[in-house]
Amino acid sequence: MEAVLFFIAAIGALGGAIGVIAMRNPFFSVLALIVHLFSLAVLFLLLTSAFVAAAQVVVYAGAVMVLYVFVVAYVGGGESAWEPIPGQRFLAPLLGIAIFVELAVAVLGSALKALDTHGPDVPAGFGDPAGIGRLLLEKFLLPFEASSILLLLAAVGAVVLAGRLKEESPASAGASVDAPSPGATP
Amino acid sequence: MSATAWAWLVLLFPLLGSIVVALGFRVLPQKTAGAIGTLAIGLSFACALGALFSLLGDDTEARHHASSLWDYASVAGLEIKLGIYVDQLSVFMALIVAGVSTLIHLYSFGYMRSDAGYHRFFSYLNFFVFSMLLLVLAGNFVLLIVGWAFVGFASYALISFWYRRETATRAGMKAFVINVVGDIGLVLAAFLIFRELGSFDYGTVFERAPDTFTTNEWTITAICLLLLVGAFAKSAQLPLHTWLPDAMEGPTPVSSLIHAATMVTAGVYLIARTHVLFALAPTAADISAFVGLATLLVAATIALVMTDLKRAIAYSTMSQIGYMVVGVSIGAYGAGMFHLMTHAFFKALLFMAAGSIIAAMANEQNIDRISGFWKAMRFTSITMLCGGLALAAFPLTSGFFSKDEILAYAGARGGMYLIFTVLGYFGAFLTAIYTFRLIFRVLPGAPCPEARELIETGHLHHGEPFNPATGEREDTDVGFPGPEHHIAEHSAPMRIAMAILAFLALVGGLIQVPGVDNVVADFLDPAFEGPVLSHVHPSIAWDWIGLAIGGVISLAGIWAAHWLYIANPEAPRRLEARFRGLHDFLFRKWYFDEAIDFLVVRPALAVGRFANRVFERFVVDGLVTGTEGTVRGAGGVVRAVQNGFVRSYALLLIAGFAGLALYFLITSS
Amino acid sequence: MNIAWYIVLSSLLFATGVVGVLLRRSPMVILLCLELMLNAGNLALVAFSRMVGNAQGQVFAVIVMVVAACEVVVGLGLIVAIFRRRLPLNVDDLRELRG
Numbered sequence: 001m002e003a004v005l006f007f008i009a010a011i012g013a014l015g016g017a018i019g020v021i022a023m024r025n026p027f028f029s030v031l032a033l034i035v036h037l038f039s040l041a042v043l044f045l046l047l048t049s050a051f052v053a054a055a056q057v058v059v060y061a062g063a064v065m066v067l068y069v070f071v072v073a074y075v076g077g078g079e080s081a082w083e084p085i086p087g088q089r090f091l092a093p094l095l096g097i098a099i100f101v102e103l104a105v106a107v108l109g110s111a112l113k114a115l116d117t118h119g120p121d122v123p124a125g126f127g128d129p130a131g132i133g134r135l136l137l138e139k140f141l142l143p144f145e146a147s148s149i150l151l152l153l154a155a156v157g158a159v160v161l162a163g164r165l166k167e168e169s170p171a172s173a174g175a176s177v178d179a180p181s182p183g184a185t186p
Numbered sequence: 187m188s189a190t191a192w193a194w195l196v197l198l199f200p201l202l203g204s205i206v207v208a209l210g211f212r213v214l215p216q217k218t219a220g221a222i223g224t225l226a227i228g229l230s231f232a233c234a235l236g237a238l239f240s241l242l243g244d245d246t247e248a249r250h251h252a253s254s255l256w257d258y259a260s261v262a263g264l265e266i267k268l269g270i271y272v273d274q275l276s277v278f279m280a281l282i283v284a285g286v287s288t289l290i291h292l293y294s295f296g297y298m299r300s301d302a303g304y305h306r307f308f309s310y311l312n313f314f315v316f317s318m319l320l321l322v323l324a325g326n327f328v329l330l331i332v333g334w335a336f337v338g339f340a341s342y343a344l345i346s347f348w349y350r351r352e353t354a355t356r357a358g359m360k361a362f363v364i365n366v367v368g369d370i371g372l373v374l375a376a377f378l379i380f381r382e383l384g385s386f387d388y389g390t391v392f393e394r395a396p397d398t399f400t401t402n403e404w405t406i407t408a409i410c411l412l413l414l415v416g417a418f419a420k421s422a423q424l425p426l427h428t429w430l431p432d433a434m435e436g437p438t439p440v441s442s443l444i445h446a447a448t449m450v451t452a453g454v455y456l457i458a459r460t461h462v463l464f465a466l467a468p469t470a471a472d473i474s475a476f477v478g479l480a481t482l483l484v485a486a487t488i489a490l491v492m493t494d495l496k497r498a499i500a501y502s503t504m505s506q507i508g509y510m511v512v513g514v515s516i517g518a519y520g521a522g523m524f525h526l527m528t529h530a531f532f533k534a535l536l537f538m539a540a541g542s543i544i545a546a547m548a549n550e551q552n553i554d555r556i557s558g559f560w561k562a563m564r565f566t567s568i569t570m571l572c573g574g575l576a577l578a579a580f581p582l583t584s585g586f587f588s589k590d591e592i593l594a595y596a597g598a599r600g601g602m603y604l605i606f607t608v609l610g611y612f613g614a615f616l617t618a619i620y621t622f623r624l625i626f627r628v629l630p631g632a633p634c635p636e637a638r639e640l641i642e643t644g645h646l647h648h649g650e651p652f653n654p655a656t657g658e659r660e661d662t663d664v665g666f667p668g669p670e671h672h673i674a675e676h677s678a679p680m681r682i683a684m685a686i687l688a689f690l691a692l693v694g695g696l697i698q699v700p701g702v703d704n705v706v707a708d709f710l711d712p713a714f715e716g717p718v719l720s721h722v723h724p725s726i727a728w729d730w731i732g733l734a735i736g737g738v739i740s741l742a743g744i745w746a747a748h749w750l751y752i753a754n755p756e757a758p759r760r761l762e763a764r765f766r767g768l769h770d771f772l773f774r775k776w777y778f779d780e781a782i783d784f785l786v787v788r789p790a791l792a793v794g795r796f797a798n799r800v801f802e803r804f805v806v807d808g809l810v811t812g813t814e815g816t817v818r819g820a821g822g823v824v825r826a827v828q829n830g831f832v833r834s835y836a837l838l839l840i841a842g843f844a845g846l847a848l849y850f851l852i853t854s855s
Numbered sequence: 856m857n858i859a860w861y862i863v864l865s866s867l868l869f870a871t872g873v874v875g876v877l878l879r880r881s882p883m884v885i886l887l888c889l890e891l892m893l894n895a896g897n898l899a900l901v902a903f904s905r906m907v908g909n910a911q912g913q914v915f916a917v918i919v920m921v922v923a924a925c926e927v928v929v930g931l932g933l934i935v936a937i938f939r940r941r942l943p944l945n946v947d948d949l950r951e952l953r954g
Contacts (some may be wrong), residue, residue, distance in 0.1 A: 002856065010860075010864050013864070014868070014871075017871040018893055020869065020884070020887050021878065021888060021891075026881055030887065033887050033890060036894070040894055047901050047904075047905040048912075049904065049905070052658060052897075052916050058865060060894075060923075064890075064924050066927070067927065067931060068887070071883070075883065075934060075938045077883070077946065083878075084878045085831055085834055085837075086912075087834075088837055091837065093874055093878075095837065095840050095873065095874075095877070096877070097870065098848075099840065099844050100866055100869075101872070103866035104863050104870065105919065106847065106851060107862045107863060114858065115858050115859040115906065116857050116859060117857055118856075119858060119907075119908060120857060130916065131915060132914060135910055135911065139914075140912075140914050140918075150922065154924075154925035154929050155928065156905040157929050158932035159932075160932075162932045491915070592939075710954045828939070830950025836877060
């Protein structure tokens with residue numbers, strides 16, 4: 001049973017990934033990524049990480065991807081598929097394959113015997129929100145707080161970046177500048 | 187005061203004179219500058235006399251003193267001091283140099299009066315005297331080389347004194363370059379001496395030399411040969427003699443002082459000073475003697491056909507120095523130095539008289555155009571005659587006693603050295619002929635236009651200023667001779683100097699009459715004690731026989747000159763026509779200049795051209811531009827990485843990561 | 856399935872992301888591929904956490920998600936800014952950093 005679920009989820013993840021990199025329309029790439037994220041959530045569940053799976057779905061697929069969808073809708077999509085820099089047409093896939101092979105060899109050839117197991121028996125509350133919460137607030141308080149500051153910074157940065165245009169913008173020549181409306185939407 | 191204290195003063199005064207005149211060239215009026223210069227040398231001569239008397243106060247064995255002011259270098263076995271060595275030889279030379287220089291300064295006081303470079307002249311002249319005295323009084327080889335080099339510079343500065351004249355500057359450079367060749371020989375000799383004997387100091391070197399070297403060992407022979415290179419360059423012996431005739435481009439006092447009496451005798455002094463080394467290398471000494479003999483004859487033959495008055499006297503100098511070189515090379519040190527002294531007197535006098543005549547001729551120097559000055563300038567003519575008689579070794583003049591003593595010594599040594607005696611007398615015959623050729627051409631006869639002008643109006647001829655060698659016109663501003671010329675008859679300082687020298691030229695030989703008195707030899711010989719040669723003394727009888735032969739030859743030469751130039755004026759032209767080839771060969775100075783040009787100058791220029799066209803262009807430039815090109819290419823390659831494409835940066839990143847992972851995989855397996 | 860499968864899958868997903876970054880031209884899609892790579896890392900973290908038996912890897916994965924979110928926010932803000940200034944939305948044309 002577990003194997004079946006694993007393979008379904010794996011194929012979903014892989015398919016989503018290939019969809020991301022292969023779709024012409026960026027919107028379809030976004031959708032493929034969402035599929036990928038859901039499959040990953042299933043994989044997380046198979047690894048008894050319930051909280052992470054939930055966070056994946058809620059935060060990642062739910063918030064981040066929605067943001068993506070909005071921006072793709074605003075920006076629009078180019079009709080371009082793979083267009084590598086001319087010198088790198090063969091080098092890029094080659095490197096990708098090389099990375100995969102190396103990592104696989106490193107993992108499979110390593111002396112970690114535990115890789116061949118399912119892992120130790122874990123207590124029932126392994127991966128529960130309670131456990132994660134306790135860790136976050138006790139052992140990893142500093143990273144927790146730091147990452148919240150990071151979020152704040154990112155939010156402020158995004159506001160500034162996408163804020164109103166100035167009069168003399170370094171846009172392409174001859175482009176008319178949008179007159180900034182006072183109190184432009186952040 | 188001790189002899190060495192006097193000697194330091196001898197060195198000090200000319201140096202001070204040179205500096206004072208040089209620095210004060212704008213403030214000092216002409217006469218003051220000239221007076222300061224002359225006084226400086228006069229004081230130097232007085233101090234040399236003081237040194238002489240102090241030395242005479244010692245007994246004969248102990249008449250050598252060394253003194254040093256400070257150490258230049260005292261490290262790792264190398265000791266070089268600012269030190270002088272005062273013995274009979276150096277005091278003798280110092281007296282001659284300072285004495286004759288004083289008279290020549292007096293002469294220049296009047297002669298150079300209207301030259302714009304008057305102060306510069308006296309400064310250089312004083313500096314020259316300082317350098318020559320330094321050379322003569324030096325107590326170690328390093329200071330000798332310093333004096334040697336300074337003298338070379340002073341000679342260059344004075345030959346090119348009229349620096350706007352291109353012939354003069356070229357002659358100065360020629361003299362300097364050939365002197366540098368000699369300097370190289372001298373310096374190499376000094377190095378070898380230091381390497382073999384461990385010191386530069388005269389006392390130490392001459393003490394250690396007989397113990398360190400066996401006779402004719404190759405090192406000592408090499409040292410002596412290198413010393414000879416230096417001596418021959420400075421004394422204008424074959425084959426390094428080509429600079430001396432060209433050096434006549436300098437003003438006449440310069441020719442008189444440097445190229446007759448003092449600088450060219452530096453080589454003779456060097457050989458005499460290092461006689462200990464030459465005694466250990468008889469082969470080198472013989473080579474030196476033969477070179478001197480060859481120079482003697484070659485120069486005499488060239489002087490027979492020279493038409494430029496000063497150059498003819500220059501070749502005569504070369505020939506007489508050949509005698510001196512022969513003298514000190516075969517062991518007749520006292521005789522050689524005596525001839526040096528008398529030659530200084532009569533040669534300086536001859537140049538002075540020639541200068542006076544040339545001034546009357548408004549710078550014309552070609553004897554074909556000069557004649558009849560006996561009537562026009564009586565004083566000059568008389569002094570010139572005195573000098574000529576002494577040069578031709580007319581009986582009882584100074585030259586008579588000095589020259590024949592060398593030849594008598596050679597005869598006394600016997601064996602191979604009789605060649606010197608025989609050929610030396612032949613040279614004396616030629617000397618008499620060419621000397622009186624000059625005198626009979628210039629003095630008697632119908633006065634030439636310039637002389638006539640002098641007789642009739644009492645004024646000097648004033649022509650357009652021109653270069654006597656090339657005939658091109660000049661102006662009279664600084665860098666060229668001045669507008670006025672001064673002759674002895676109109677200038678008291680010139681007359682005084684010439685009169686003193688004429689007196690010395692005539693009677694100076696009487697201090698060394700064989701069997702009667704032996705002043706010079708008695709004084710100098712103890713300085714040359716030691717080597718076997720100094721014990722060779724010709725007997726008094728042989729001396730007088732030699733003198734008699736010399737007197738006869740001299741009279742024969744004068745008679746021959748009379749026959750050729752007064753009795754049968756057509757004879758020289760006929761001889762010249764008959765022996766045209768020989769005449770041209772002699773007139774072109776035995777083609778030495780052409781030979782040196784072919785053997786040395788052209789290959790050097792070719793090497794320079796090769797270096798410029800091939801080596802510089804391909805090798806050096808190739809290396810430099812090649813390096814530049816390589817660096818630029820490498821830069822171009824590296825720059826290509828910064829192309830602005832984010833994805834190529836990402837690629838590099840990924841590639842690096844992949845490579846690293848590969849490396850770790852491999853090393854851990 | 857033993858843990859090794861998860862790790863191999865993770866490396867495969869990572870390689871895919873790499874290829875995508877190098878081959879696509881639109882900045883949007885490149886960001887998406889970056890997300891792929893981050894998620895592959897997350898998967899590996901969680902798998903190892905399960906292998907070791909404590910939840911620290913999962914906490915790490917949560918923090919990674921936070922970071923990914925921040926990065927997406929800023930990246931999209933950049934893209935919007937570029938779009939607003941009517942510059943071509945194409946990484947090859949945005950090369951002011953050329954050396």
